[in-house]
Amino acid sequence: MFDTFPTETNFLNALPSNLEKGINTLLTTADFFPDNPSKFSRNSGYDSSYLLYQLGNVQIGKNLRNSIAFNEPEFTDDFSYEINELSSEGVDILTGNYENNQAANTNINLTSTNDNLTANFEQDINPNISIVSGTLRADRFSIEPENKLTVISGNGNVDFGKGAKDVLDLSDTFSSNVKFNFAYLTEGGVVFNPGNGDRIFDAITLNNNNLVLFEGIDAIQFADGLLNLSVTTTDPLFNQQWNLHIMGVHNAWRFSTGSNQILIGVQDSGLGFNYFGNIHPDFKNAIGYSNNVSDEFSDSYTSHGTAVQSIISATSNNGIGMSGINWNSTVFNIDVLGNDINDQSLVEATNNMIAQANSNNQRLVINMSLGYSGTFGQNYDIELEQIIASNPDVLFVIAAGNDGNLGIPGISSPAVLAQQYDNVIAVGASWGTKDEYGFSRNPGQRIEYAYGWGSQYGDGLTLMGPSEVITTGASDSIWGLGAYFDYETSFNGTSAATPNVAGVASLVWSANPNLTAFNIKEILSETAYDLGNYGYDIYYGHGFVNADAAVRRALVTRS
Structure with a gap:
């Protein structure tokens, strides 16, 4: 590693x-x-x-x-x-x-x-x-x-x-x-x-x-x-990170900025490495397998995994770049996307993350900003389902999918497992005050472009999180000299919403590690800001994630 x-x-x-x-x-x-x-x-x-x-x-x-x-x-x-x-x-x-x-x-x-x-x-x-x-x-x-x-x-x-x-x-x-x-x-x-x-x-x-x-x-x-009363950071992009503010993360930080009792797993494309073998300078607390963690840029010239991980754990309050949600928990990154040599399957990655957490007596939150495109309510990974079923105290936070503009109800696989399992959270994507084209939107509104993409909806959708947000960036060099680093201004899709919710979940669990994965899902669901029809609905789930209320709920039973 x-x-x-x-x-x-x-x-x-x-x-x-x-x-x-x-x-x-x-x-x-x-x-x-x-x-x-x-x-x-x-x-x-x-x-x-x-x-x-x-x-x-x-x-x-x-x-x-x-x-x-x-x-x-x-x-x-x-x-x-x-x-x-x-x-x-x-x-x-x-x-x-x-x-x-x-x-x-x-x-x-x-x-x-x-x-x-x-x-x-x-x-x-x-x-x-x-x-x-x-x-x-x-x-x-x-x-x-x-x-x-x-x-x-x-x-x-x-x-x-x-x-x-x-x-x-x-x-x-x-x-x-x-x-x-x-x-x-x-x-x-x-x-x-x-x-x-x-x-x-x-x-x-x-x-x-x-x-x-x-x-x-x-x-x-x-x-x-x-x-x-709120917590602000010295990071120059903090004021532009509306995703933190709409979730109340700047209020939740009063009580929880993360804990080494929580391990966060990111299953994605890996991280971009530059010519000198370094990851983005705004990262810390990251571990991974040396023969796996590097993003080969097979699917894109930008590193999807670098953007996802930064939402959760970019180094905060260091006067550089952006602020991550969780300041202290270790992130275990495994490359599962791109079908490259040494990439792991979802099953392999999940088993390795569970073993890592168990070896250190840690709670485990796994972020999956991924899914089977064109699936609407069907599960296509039976082996992964078996692992989820047999590990009820591991919390899986999974993207609901980006085909919601097609007008077909149903969330993608494997997020659809949230219908059946209390340790799975399926995440949809919401706008802030504007969309990526500059048009005004209502905060919390489900993202759907007529010609583009839309947040999938349907039974099992759990929570909404912010999308089209600032992240770290790692882009493939055209000279083959490794990645060069910058910041993205509008990382989108349910891929962006999911790590926002996973990061908040890790704060809640850090505030009270005695809780179970079911407790975390329940707390996040019951404290969410209701959107759409009153109560649960298939377009917004339980509503928009509320970090401050969720952490305060977790503190009630903290010993």
Whole structure:
């Protein structure tokens, strides 16, 4: 195997202590992350251990990473359900949700209703509850003073790189007048179930004792300044990597940047090597077989495998090029495409990756940005299916296929195995705000060109991920001197969407390695941003992957 690159130190490890050492007031703008401590101190005396309420499956109380017993509250006779209709400036054509932060309770299931619940407790307190879900764009969330509890979910922000943020607007409040309970990897925060599973939320108690829970928020605007919560990198292309921002990866990095307990397998065309025997300079943490890993450029003059791997694991925060999703996990690259000498079959590659992970007691995520062209719902690899069936704790993330423009339902092989197996995720491709020709598109919209390609759809489609994205590039030299390296601006197809989802899956598993492959698929599915028809549908699966919400879900059961 060729050289393994050293692991980068995670600069977020010391964050809780930095927070406690912060000064008392905000000074115009403060960066909570990555390396500048917040400009406020955590107020002492905040206790989230008491139970606030429990309504059906919805609970608020002490961090459920510890065992807590909840008691049902006793309601007075005037307990009531109320539908809270809010004004809006329009409805998102993809989701049916109200735009401009008016999506309160649209996709929330509280005790099997979509109602806004109002309850009177024994203490004659009337805790009005507002649950608000944002869009895939930059949203500004405000707080209604009559609400005892406000729960806010930012859902990724495709506009983040342009300077627009998902903002919690507390501009009428000074930071010194609130109490903070921020979530960290192993401590802090409040557990809440907004209808699609328990998650760890950040919490702020206002000076009127109203509680605000939030996730996926880029910044909080106070009267005395702006507190930035998201993680940014020093890489010059980071702001152009809208794929990271629309998935909320810059928020998920607060908790997880990858772990050496996770091995990521990439089965593709191999990696481009230059004349001096080096891979792209924006790579690290890569291993492979010396007689296999080199891309021979048999199918294309550009290296498909180099582009795919960079989405997952390009070196982040090194001041060079782009940012990969996972900063720390090792990537095992095996060449399975091109039918070249020493290329491995999918079965051989999968067995070797499993053996490598087992030898180091690692969890394994395998990315397959590949498939049998022209297949719609049929499986053409029985041997691979047998391996998938016999290794339920290996997670396979597979491209749904690029023939969706033909109007034939059905996803390609082997992605179709997601219909049957809980450890297989089939990934479709979505646009950001524009397509590769510059035409405006709705963020999250399934990609389909009338004359070109389209993301395949059908039963078993699991999640949507971003495509037409920035990647590293390795191109074959016309002089036969090996590859030359650059960056691609619009790597496309479900081949591009798949490593985005695989990278997020590796962050979620890194946050809680005790989970199973089934758990990871379930978490990603249940926390996804719903697109198309309400709930699961064959065009969007469970929806668009949401890294921040998924990682927060994984943290609930972290020991």
